[in-house]
Amino acid sequence: MARRKTSAPASVWDAxxxxxxxxxxLRETEERLRALPRTPTPEEARQAVIDAAVEAQRTDGAPIPADIGERAAEAYTAAIAPHAERLALATAVNALRRRLPLLMSRGSRSVLAALAAQLDDVMTEVREITDRSGRxxxxxxxxxxxxxxxxMTDYRRLKELVQVVNDVRETQRRVYAETGDxxxxxxxxxxxxDQFCGIPTTQPDDVGQWSRAEPSGALPADVLDVVQGRRRRDVPFLLYMAESGRAWLPLDVEELEAEARGAENTGTPADGSNPLSQRETSRI
Known part of the structure; x- marks a missing residue:
């Protein structure tokens, strides 16, 4: 079977x-702007001619030139084009910088959808390895x-896939950062x-132990350690992702927040059944 492409995108927004x-x-316009020599504004150029004539009269007694108006006008006119070019490029840079967040917000779902598909491929490959070589x-x-x-070949591949998941999750959070609080x-x-669906809101205490009976859907302690940054992702974490069926990648911040609210409101049925099985949640 051909191996799927599971490398992370070179840039978040390549898609x-x-x-x-x-x-x-933006890059090209900024480069053009930086390459322009510093030039006076038309008003500064005109005033420089006038100031020079006045200073010559004050220090040397030279009369104000009869054509001072023409000289000042010529300096003003000559400065218009380079100043207008700088103004146009600076305005374009500012406009592009303001527009980029909007474009990123509009395109974030397509980026996240591509990441979700990539994560789905990883989970599929992990399950295939498990079926073939065991856990x-x-x-x-x-x-x-x-x-x-x-x-051993399969184990080495699992270690590679851990890094792929790291890259996917890092990119996922970079996208969320553009649109979320x-x-x-x-x-x-x-x-x-952002990583698993159906997580209850009850949290462990400071020493990593559940302060009361573990709620339905709670993550195992070792998985929670990874989620909360106390441990790095490793092969057992990857296996849990694939085996649990709960690994997912929300396609926008709103979907992420809705999942959290849904997990909070679901609760545990009186008959003790798993509430996750009664909810329709997009998951990988």
Whole structure:
């Protein structure tokens, strides 16, 4: 079976032509602006001629030239073109800088959809490896497999896929940062809503233990450690992503916030069944 492409995009916005074009225009316009020599405004050029004539009269007794008006007008006229060019380029740069956030906001869903598809490919490949070689949590398990060489190759691939997930999640958060409130996002990230669906709002205490009975849908402690930054993603975390069926990538900040509210309001049914099975949630 051909291996899927699972490398992260070179740029967050490579999949959004409008953003790519605007960024290219901005770079080129900024370069043109920086290359322009410093020139006076027409008013400054005209005033410089007048000031020079007055200073010559004051210090040397030279009379004000009879054509001082023409000289000043010529200086003013000569300064119009270079000043207008600088003004036009500076105005264009400001306009492009103001427009880019709007274009990024409009294009963010397509970027996130591409990332979600990439994450889906990763999960599919992880499941295929597990079906083929078993649950390869570490190198020792792979080393003890019946087909050691194949298992070690699969284990190395799992380690590569961990880095792919790191890249996808980093890019995902960079996109969210363009449209979401930093404080709200930080709270959602700490609870793991950007990575797994159906997480209850009950949080562990400061020492990482649940202060009361673990609610339905709570993340395992080792997974929560990764979500909250106490551990790095590793192969067991990757396996949990694939096995849980709860790994997902919201397509915008609104969907992310809606998932958090939905998890908060679902609760645990009186019959003890899993509420996640009764909800329609887009998941990977």
């Amino acid at each position: 959004v032509p409008d953003v790519v074009d605007a960024e290219k225009q 390869l949590e570490n190198a020792d398990v792979a080393d003890e497999a019946d087909d050691r060489d194949a298992a 930093a404080g709200v996002l930080a709270s959602l990230y700490r609870q793991g809503h």
